[in-house]
Amino acid sequence: MESFEIMFIVLTAIIALGSIATVFTKSVVRAVAYLLLVLLGTAGLYFLMGYTFLGSVQTMVYAGGVIVLFVFAVLLTSAKEDKLSENTLIKNIGAAVISLVGLGIFGTLICLHGFTAEALTSPDETIMPMTAIGKHMLSTGHSGYLLPFEAVSVLLLACIVGGLVIARKR
């Protein structure tokens, strides 16, 4: 077994256990901490696939920005006790059944589909080099993403203004 396969097993354990712990823990602060673990594990998965830039963006934006925002929100609203126990048992079991049935359907479909993909090889950074990303991002041609890039920048500006307007003191 090679080193990147061991790394994949470790990341799988972190992501699966972390995401389950996120939805089962009683305290919101702990849920945020487990979510941070899941997001960092996802970044590791991107690194494992050779998508280093995507992994860095995931680490910076999600693990760096969104989690800090969540921690601030939890501390500001002092919502330390998530009232998970107020649910009736029927409701919890129903949600669990829905999730497990959906997971079973997904699992069977994934296994039965018969993808023709080859197995993942060791991380290869040349599969999406930085120059290609920059050229795609700023080109207006056939495979360019200049328009969505600019649209996202306008969206972020609108998001800053909207956040200020909504959250300011009146």
Add this chain to the structure above:
Amino acid sequence: MIHIECLLGLSAIMMFAGIYGFLTRRSTLAILLSIELMLNAADINFAVFNRMLFPEGHEGYFFALFTIAIAAAESAIAIAIMINIYRQLSHLGVDKLTKLKF
């Protein structure tokens, strides 16, 4: 051997953990955490399909990039709304937010 089924199964586990949390949580903040889990699972799927099935393409890669940006904007606005709700009603439980009901 890391097959595509392993990666897709992993993202399916994350997705349905998010759905379970979305259905059972009572605090809007915890519901937003579950939504982040689901968005993250979708991101993984975009990247995995691009990497495993079309390694020479780049569409899934850029979809994942833009999804991350939009998810960050969405959670920023949602948290601003929650802080405003908390300031006016001093709780965040979904079963108590009935001010818009008539």
